[in-house]
Amino acid sequence: MAKQFHFIAIGRAAIDLNAVEYNRPMEETKTFSKYVGGSPANIAIGASKMGLKTGFIGKLADDQHGRFIQSYLEGAGVDTQGLVTDTEGHKTGLAFTEIKSPQECSILMYRDEVADLYLYPSEVSEDYLKQADYLLISGTGLAQSPSREAILKSLLLARKNGLKIIFELDYREYTWKSAEETAIYYQLVAQQSDIIIGTRDEFDVLENHLGGDNEASVKALFKHQAELIVIKHGVEGSYAYEKNGKVTRGKAYKAKVLKTFGAGDSYAAAFITALVNGESIGTALKYGAASAAIVVSSHSSSEAMPTIEKIKALIAEQDK
Numbered sequence: 001m002a003k004q005f006h007f008i009a010i011g012r013a014a015i016d017l018n019a020v021e022y023n024r025p026m027e028e029t030k031t032f033s034k035y036v037g038g039s040p041a042n043i044a045i046g047a048s049k050m051g052l053k054t055g056f057i058g059k060l061a062d063d064q065h066g067r068f069i070q071s072y073l074e075g076a077g078v079d080t081q082g083l084v085t086d087t088e089g090h091k092t093g094l095a096f097t098e099i100k101s102p103q104e105c106s107i108l109m110y111r112d113e114v115a116d117l118y119l120y121p122s123e124v125s126e127d128y129l130k131q132a133d134y135l136l137i138s139g140t141g142l143a144q145s146p147s148r149e150a151i152l153k154s155l156l157l158a159r160k161n162g163l164k165i166i167f168e169l170d171y172r173e174y175t176w177k178s179a180e181e182t183a184i185y186y187q188l189v190a191q192q193s194d195i196i197i198g199t200r201d202e203f204d205v206l207e208n209h210l211g212g213d214n215e216a217s218v219k220a221l222f223k224h225q226a227e228l229i230v231i232k233h234g235v236e237g238s239y240a241y242e243k244n245g246k247v248t249r250g251k252a253y254k255a256k257v258l259k260t261f262g263a264g265d266s267y268a269a270a271f272i273t274a275l276v277n278g279e280s281i282g283t284a285l286k287y288g289a290a291s292a293a294i295v296v297s298s299h300s301s302s303e304a305m306p307t308i309e310k311i312k313a314l315i316a317e318q319d320k
């Protein structure tokens with residue numbers, strides 16, 4: 001029998017405040033636009049817009065931002081039964097984005113004592129997880145307890161109930177205390193995951209070793225659970241490695257770049273949507289790259305997520 005959700009994402013749902021006056025340092029920006037943010041929330045919103053049935057497990061602050069996030073997710077078609085409201089006074093994470101130029105973007109994070117990292121294992125429901133084909137784990141939620149244990153619990157329950165696990169490495173340096181600690185938790189989860197998606201730099205974090213090589217990375221991970229590993233190289237494109245030895249290269253599409261953030265989340269949303277829809281790996285790489293090209297040309301990461309029709313139109317236009 002078909003499950004209710006294609007995937008359930010676990011991790012942070014937060015707020016992005018993107019500079020309205022851009023192409024300048026943030027010191028000179030007075031106005032910011034508010035969007036829902038947080039990598040796993042962005043991916044769930046994107047995939048939902050692309051036609052998948054998605055759900056979310058996470059913790060929101062009991063404040064105006066938390067309520068904004070909840071209603072935005074609901075409006076975007078993401079199921080929110082797995083969301084819990086914080087009762088201990090923790091706050092919503094804020095990400096101020098600086099757009100100095102299309103190439104020079106940075107994020108100023110306000111993430112001390114944020115509600116999303118206070119998700120307790122007892123707040124992860126097995127009955128909810130059972131309703132999905134895939135669990136999407138984002139790496140940042142592993143940075144601190146109790147969110148770390150909540151995510152590890154979801155991983156164990158997912159494995160027990162036959163869900164496949166997608167691990168989006170989503171490494172954010174400021175949430176972690178040490179490179180060694182990060183690598184330990186990244187390895188633990190990667191070894192239990194069926195699909196792993198990350199940038200080359202993020203795989204270096206996982207290996208706690210700079211300048212790693214794709215072939216060596218995938219060889220090590222294919223000794224475990226993984227069937228498919230995607231390694232992204234920014235505008236240079238990305239590679240999908242399959243356990244059977246097949247390697248497929250995906251190119252980036254041309255874009256009128258406004259800012260670089262949002263690329264990874266929009267890529268993941270479209271790549272996963274294509275896989276769930278039974279498309280080939282080559283097509284999934286195209287969907288990911290086209291979706292990212294659209295989002296880097298737009299102001300937000302979540303609101304700008306494209307529909308499948310827009311993705312297909314960009315591919316048709318640029319592949320001709």
Ligand SMILES: Nc1ncnc2c1ncn2[C@@H]1O[C@H](COP(=O)(O)OP(=O)(O)O)[C@@H](O)[C@H]1O
Pocket residue numbers: 199232233234235236237238251252253254255257260261262263264265267288289290292293296
């Ligand atoms: N400047 C760009 N122009 C067009 N596509 C881009 C650009 N930057 C990234 N992309 C696309 O987004 C994908 C993911 O970007 P990447 O920078 O590797 O991930 P992340 O945002 O997670 O760091 C790339 O494989 C590429 O297809």
Ligand SMILES: O=C(O)C[C@@H](O)[C@H](O)C(=O)COP(=O)(O)O
Pocket residue numbers: 014015016036037038039040042095107260261262263264265266300301302
């Ligand atoms: O993930 C966050 O907390 C911030 C995001 O919402 C922000 O939009 C962003 O950085 C997305 O970047 P990406 O990982 O390149 O998609």
